[in-house]
Amino acid sequence: MTPVIHSHPSRKHSPPLDRTRYRVECFIHDLKRFRSAATRYDNTATSYLAVLHVASMLLWLR
Structure with a gap:
C-alpha cells in the first residue's frame, strides 16, 4: 500500500x-x-466486527 x-x-x-x-x-x-x-483482543471474528462497528459509529457521531 502506498501511503x-x-x-x-x-x-x-x-x-x-x-x-x-x-x-x-x-x-x-x-x-x-x-x-x-x-x-x-476479541476471540471471534463476529465480536471483532462488532467492536469495529461500534467504534465506527462513535467516530461518525463525533
Missing part, C-alpha cells in the same frame, strides 16, 4: 493528493485509537 500524506504548504511542487485514500487513512488512524480494535 498518502499531505505535503507541506510551503513546498513549491506538491504531488497530487488522492482525497479518498487520504480520508480512509485518517479513518484507520482514528480507529486505531480504540485499543480493543487496534490490538484485536
Whole structure:
C-alpha cells in the first residue's frame, strides 16, 4: 500500500493528493485509537466486527 500524506504548504511542487485514500487513512488512524480494535483482543471474528462497528459509529457521531 502506498501511503498518502499531505505535503507541506510551503513546498513549491506538491504531488497530487488522492482525497479518498487520504480520508480512509485518517479513518484507520482514528480507529486505531480504540485499543480493543487496534490490538484485536476479541476471540471471534463476529465480536471483532462488532467492536469495529461500534467504534465506527462513535467516530461518525463525533
